[in-house]
Amino acid sequence: MKITISQAPDYNEKEVTIGAWLANKRSSGKIAFLQLRDGTGFMQAVVAKNDIEEEVFQTAKNLTQETSIYITGKIVEDKRSAFGYEMHVTNLEVIHEAEDYPITPKEHGTEFLMDHRHLWLRSKKQHAIMKVRNEIIRATYEFFNNQGFVKVDPPILTASSAEGTTELFHTKYFDEEAYLSQSGQLYMEAAAMALGKVFSFGPTFRAEKSKTRRHLIEFWMIEPEMAFIEHEESLVIQENYVMFLIQSVLKNCKLELDVLERDISKLEKIQAPFPRITYDEAIELLKEKGFDDIEWGDDFGAPHETAIADSFDNPVFIVNYPKDIKAFYMQPHPDRDDVVLCADLIAPEGYGEVIGGSERIHDYDLMKQRYEEHGLTGPAYEWYLELRKYGSIPHSGFGLGLERTVAWLTGVEHIRETIPFPRLLNRLHP
Template sequence: MKTTISQVHKYVDQEVKIGAWIANKRSSGKIAFLQLRDGTGFIQGVVVKEDVAEELFQTAKSITQESSVYVTGVVQKDERSPLGYELLVKGIEVLHQSVDYPITPKEHGTEFLMDHRHLWLRSRRQHAVMKIRNEIIRATYEFFNEQGFAKVDPPILTGSAPEGTTELFATKYFDEDAFLSQSGQLYMEASAMALGKVFSFGPTFRAEKSKTRRHLIEFWMIEPEMAFVEFEENLEVQEQYVSYIVQSVLKNCTIELKTLGRDTSKLENIKAPFPRISYDDAIKFLNEKGFDDIKWGDDFGAPHETAIAEHYEKPVFITKYPTSLKPFYMQPDAEREEVVLCADLIAPEGYGEIIGGSERIHDYDLLKQRIEEHKLPLESYQWYLDLRKYGSVPHSGFGLGLERTVAWISGVEHVRESIPFPRLLNRLYP
């Protein structure tokens, strides 16, 4: 029976055939242990010399790392294995013998591993991170589908920018200027006026010259937008969504979390509701903690966010930032014009902001005024203003950065490990 490693539990004490690669191996005089991987998981294949032909045992001893094979064997329960099973090997068909595989079972430097990212992905650790990323994506679609959202795909090439053009990649669109999208939000607002509740999932680009462990040049965003939803309701959707994906990973990625050595007790606590702290109170808190350099009107840096997050065991919302710090489209607080109805969701354990969201301005005159104040070209935003001209309603939305979320839930230190092929300030290869 041909199967995959993830499905061997269905065939205990039965003979199966698996297409796999040799992740690693070790052998003694009488037994060879093959670490097999097939993309769905890892399993140990055991070759006992006295139970197989001499030729097969020699093949098992001599086969090289990352050679591809068809392995035939009997599935056996094994409590010591992370998978719970091992394979008693009866046959090996070598498909391709790998020669001098560059990533050996020893320590390699980060730059070396990044240069060989196309191969590093095969490692047990990177496999685990990618499986967790996949589960977050799967759970994202499940959550929003269950909540009645429609998936909408905004354009990647745009003629205008939601947050100004200083950090955009410019390109030519025939004889016009165009930009790679830094957010699909404006288009999602238009979609929400047609479909009520929508979400997008796609790549975004920021030409920000940052080298921190939290930043990528190209990353993926989940951007929901909701008509007839105001500030507090928006926060509730965010905390429900984040709780949902964390619990889905805990349920469906047990082996992967164990492979990464993740302290799952910290994740088990991630359930709505999440704590909230206003920007005003956050400034006071930081000043009391010895951050004398920050005052009202300043934006938070990574040390500030981390200090606030360490005070809580769950992600924390920092709400109602000064208008001057935020993009032009955010709705002012009716009681305090100098702040806007927005929130950043800060992940625990130093992973920083994973969500930015707000209620959007729904008044035509105010939005036009904000566009002019930000010195943005009015003609480029005419279609966006139209949304406030024809049946405008209160509406809200947010954007979750997938890679920071993957890094946090996985417990990996740097976002470069949370995307298959990271684009960094100094890296466009491979």
């Protein structure tokens, strides 16, 4: 019977065969301990000289790191291991012998590991991060499907900027100018006018020359848009979504969080509703914490967001930012013309903004005024303005950055480890 490591608990006391790679090994006289991985998990296999043929035992002792094998034996419960089971080996067959595998159990520098990212992914820690990432994606689909959202895929090649920035990757689209998408939001608004509640999940690109631990050039966003939903209602959906992600990871990724040595008590104590402070209050809070240079109208950097987050046990919403530092499409505050109905959700522990969202302008004349203020002309933007011309309604949306969320929930320090093949300012391969 051929099985995977993840299926081993279902085959306790039965003899099975597993296709695996040798992650590590140690031997002590008449016994060898093989650390196996097969993509579904990690497990120890015990090879006892007295229980198998001499030739098989010598093969086991001479296995090199990352050699691929078929290994046969009895699955036995072992409460000492994190996985809970091990294999007592009766036979093994070498498929391909790996020679001079470059990533050894010793310490390696970050640049070396990034140069070998295609191999670094095989390590136990990187495997755990990718499993948590997968769980967040799975839970995202479950949450929005259960809430009646429809998955819609916006284009990656676009003729315009979603947020009016110049930090775009430019390309030629036959005889036209085109850009790699920095957000699917504008298209998702059109989809919401057709389907009510929609969400997208896809790659976005920012030509931002940043080297901080929070930034990637290519990253993945979950972007819901909701018809007939106003700002306050959107905030409730956001915190419910984040709570669902946290609970799903805690429930389904216990082994991975243990591998990553994540302090799960910090996640377990998070409860909705999340605190909310206005931008005005955030400025005052920062001044009290010694940020004397911050002024009303300034955007927040990583140190500011961390200082604000450290004042709360939960993630915190900062609401009502100044109009001039936010995107052109955000709905003005009903009582003030200098701020807009928006919110950034700041994660605890220094992980920064994980969600940005707002109510969108739905009045045609006001949106046309914003177009004129920002110089948005031509067919690349005309269709978006048209959404306000034919049955316009209040609507809201937000975007959650997948990699920042993975970093936060796993406790990983640098965002480059949260995506399989990171694109950084100085890195386009592997």
